[in-house]
Amino acid sequence: MLSGDFNLIADPSDKSNDRINRQMMGRFRRCISDLDMHEVYLNGRRYTWSNKRTTPTLEKLDRVLVSVEWEALYPASFLSALSTGVSDHCPLHLVLEANLRRGRRFHFESFWTKIDGFQDVVQSAWSSQPWVRNPFKRLAAKLKATAKCLASWSNKYVGSIKQQIRIANEVILRLDVAMESRVLTVEEMELRRLLKHKLLGLASLERTIARQRSRVLRLREGDACTQYFHAHASHRHRKTTSPSFGWTEF
Structure with a gap:
């Protein structure tokens, strides 16, 4: 793992401040795109690393990248973060077959x-x-x-x-x-x-x-x-859409 400004983040929102090496960030995103990978959504946490200072810098340095084929094999996977414990990183817990209870679906007759x-x-x-x-x-x-x-x-x-x-x-x-x-x-x-x-x-x-x-x-x-x-079409759409834009409230 590289240190300082060379920590690999994929988006400005992956860091709690604006001290970002955009050149390295761009290279990392291009690498993910060239490998045709997709990031599994992390539930419950925004950042996975802290420098543990009084006013800490928080970053999302830990992530799970998978292929489209993997997504098709494990559509019910669920990724969450565990306690940092004695580390400054959050261990990631990936469940391949998450049994999530869902309410009864509505059927229009x-x-x-x-x-x-x-x-x-x-x-x-x-x-x-x-x-x-x-x-x-x-x-x-x-x-x-x-x-x-x-x-x-x-x-x-x-x-x-x-x-x-x-x-x-x-x-x-x-x-x-x-x-x-x-x-x-x-x-x-x-x-x-x-x-x-x-x-x-x-x-x-x-x-x-x-x-x-x-x-x-x-x-x-x-x-x-x-x-x-x-899945491939959705992934290609994600690749051609800039991830730096967020939702807009009307």
């Missing part, structure tokens, strides 16, 4: 648009969020609120299609068995007719959901087939 109350739920959720100056954050908040309200509305007024189909079939079966030993009452006959009618609608909804899921599956399979090429 196309048949929702045909149910009474759908438009009211969307309009109410969309307008319920306070105004935020940043348009991206504002859109994200509105989409999140709408998804949450739609999921709650569906659970309350639509419920599980599969469970409703199972219940309807079970009741129809019991009435069919009872019909073999006695005459069904008028109410039982009407219930059986109503359940059969509802079952047709539920089966149609189930087919609609299945078709929608199959489209998503085909898209995912298509993405999986071209994942390698997409």
Whole structure:
């Protein structure tokens, strides 16, 4: 490891002050680009080294660089920093298969648009969020609120299609068995007719959901087939984009 101004950083943000050897930084970035490498994101820490002075200089000197092929092999990797201990560097801890818990994904059902109350739920959720100056954050908040309200509305007024189909079939079966030993009452006959009618609608909804899921599956399979090429394209985009620019708040 080189010392002083020759510590290898890839971006001005990798150092806590502006005493930067930009020539060396440019060479390091070109080397990373020529090797076609990508840096694994470091979670939880911005810098990995300190000179331990009263007003310390902090730098990101420790990093993990990988190839596109490695990224494809370990898409669930997770990089974090450990305690410096007796060193002035942070040891890096790389988990190849991180089991990160994720919330249940939101699935929009196309048949929702045909149910009474759908438009009211969307309009109410969309307008319920306070105004935020940043348009991206504002859109994200509105989409999140709408998804949450739609999921709650569906659970309350639509419920599980599969469970409703199972219940309807079970009741129809019991009435069919009872019909073999006695005459069904008028109410039982009407219930059986109503359940059969509802079952047709539920089966149609189930087919609609299945078709929608199959489209998503085909898209995912298509993405999986071209994942390698997409990764290369994304990496090339990162290479041609200057890393010295940060996010702009609106």
